[in-house]
Amino acid sequence: MPELPEVETIRRNLADKVTERVIKEVDLLLPRLIKWPSPGEFQAILTGKRITKLGRRGKYLLFYLEDDFVLVVHLRMTGRLYFIQAGVERDKYTRILFTFDNRDTLQYADTRTLGTLYLMKESELWRISGLQHMGPEPLTAEFTEAYFSDRLKKRQGKIKPLLLDQTLVSGLGNIYADESLALAGIHPEKSAAQLTGKECKALYAAVNQVIAEGIADGGTSFRDYRDGNGQRGEHQKHLRVYGRHNEPCCVCGTPISKIVVAGRGTHYCSRCQIK
């Protein structure tokens, strides 16, 4: 599942290939993925537009266009974005196809079709509530230890689902949430309010570290994720707990446990991560 490191890897792959390119044609093979505006308007506005910049906010990719428009893409579970040169066959699951002036294409592929695309003026991005209410990003000046600890202190619920709450900190999904808790040595079901100052500090550092490691490795290809060139990431080789059910903990050798927390598969070491 694409989380911040995967989306950032895709952004870096695609940036040089798509900036300054003009979209000549838009094929909507599955129009219902377009959430705003209508599919017809989406197609009409995009056609002939030049891409000026490729940005990212949390797990959203932002294609800035001329005339102050922005094409927003959220990959959700199985979305993929590929740049494919003219003449090369497209992905079996391509749902939206953007063709550039020399027939090169940008393809939005998605097996489970849960992804979402939007097109609007930059001044109207507030319409996307996920963007509007998004919390600070790891590895930025806005994401401070004081902010993080303050927010955690006020919450009674389990820490794991809080790490998935994009209004608290943006970009973490199930993989990096489990990895952050493992690195910090915190049980996923521990109440956030009961974390000690030392634990808050360790978790803050861990969130930044696992996100930085994920980006450095070009993302985690656990199942569906591929980068903008269709390549797998490397970070699945360095995971501490995610997807390692029954395999030995890399610190103490205890078999990794898998439980369900707030409806999400959750991996942790029962010896290193105490409640």
Add this chain to the structure above:
DNA sequence: AGGTACTCCTGAAGGC
């Protein structure tokens, strides 16, 4: 308001 449950979706995997 914070917390929980349900919904969307389809291929892979597991049970019998």
Add this chain to the structure above:
DNA sequence: TGCCTTCAGGAGTACC
């Protein structure tokens, strides 16, 4: 082998 059920999970929504 084949049919059926379950699972994967981001995020919007409904509801208490």
